[in-house]
Amino acid sequence: MKEKLLRIAIPLIIALIVVIFQRVSAPKIVNEAGRTARLGMNPQQELSLGAQAYQQVLSESRTITSGANYEMVKRCAGRLTAVTGEAGKNFQWAVSVVESNQVNAFCLPGGKIVVYTGILPVAQSEAGLAVVMGHEIAHATNHHGAERVLQEKTANTLLTGANFSLSGTDPRQHQQIMGLIGAGARVGYLLPFSRDHESEADSVGLKYMARAGYDPREAVEFWKRMSAQGGGGAPPQFLSTHPAHETRIARLKAELPKAIEIYHAAGGK
Numbered sequence: 001m002k003e004k005l006l007r008i009a010i011p012l013i014i015a016l017i018v019v020i021f022q023r024v025s026a027p028k029i030v031n032e033a034g035r036t037a038r039l040g041m042n043p044q045q046e047l048s049l050g051a052q053a054y055q056q057v058l059s060e061s062r063t064i065t066s067g068a069n070y071e072m073v074k075r076c077a078g079r080l081t082a083v084t085g086e087a088g089k090n091f092q093w094a095v096s097v098v099e100s101n102q103v104n105a106f107c108l109p110g111g112k113i114v115v116y117t118g119i120l121p122v123a124q125s126e127a128g129l130a131v132v133m134g135h136e137i138a139h140a141t142n143h144h145g146a147e148r149v150l151q152e153k154t155a156n157t158l159l160t161g162a163n164f165s166l167s168g169t170d171p172r173q174h175q176q177i178m179g180l181i182g183a184g185a186r187v188g189y190l191l192p193f194s195r196d197h198e199s200e201a202d203s204v205g206l207k208y209m210a211r212a213g214y215d216p217r218e219a220v221e222f223w224k225r226m227s228a229q230g231g232g233g234a235p236p237q238f239l240s241t242h243p244a245h246e247t248r249i250a251r252l253k254a255e256l257p258k259a260i261e262i263y264h265a266a267g268g269k
Helices: 002-025 043-059 068-081 117-123 126-141 144-165 171-211 218-230 245-265
Strands: 028-030 036-038 094-098 105-108 112-116
Touching: 002 144, 036 144, 043 094, 043 105, 043 112, 043 144, 068 094, 068 126, 105 126, 112 117, 112 126, 117 126, 117 218, 126 144, 126 171, 126 218, 144 171, 171 218, 171 245, 218 245
Parallel strands: 094 112
Antiparallel strands: 028 036, 105 112
């Protein structure tokens, strides 16, 4: 009995020691949202990874380099990146417009921005576009990608420890238990972090657009349009990487008074 307990406990103890080392040795920052975060990559690694991913996206896409939409995206990106301050000062900013029906945009680690033309009808205006781009830029300046790398490492280390600790059990039971643990890690650990990142990006992005002179009230209207775009088919919030549209809109409304003050200070009316 004692040997069996040791066989179960030792891999878990080793996994916990590795997790502690991973977290203690990880770079630590206070992000744009004011939260202390530990990262799975250093800034140079982020820049390198972002540049590689950006080139891959461009090599597989048809980009637009002229026209009204291109000029609007470029102008909006310039205004937003100019107000990221210390958080974005070492970024290698670049922006591309990809011709695609995807309703999407993203900002890679290090400041590489991609906007798909499919999101422009939902944005409806440059202020609507600023909602999207401010949100995506905030993911990068908050180093959410690097933080996710550490979270994945932590989860994978603990899952590996659990896998070894169950190595002597019945194979079918082993598979069932690991499936439950994996699902628990996803729903109880990884997804909440992802939703927190989305909420932080909403909050910081709202400030960015206000600093850049875009009316932050447009954020609420944009997410209402996104909600209508989804047709109500989103999964339950606890199973999603993103907050429910209703939750997101309610949070943005609560943050609007401070954002409007920033907007007025930037010369907005």
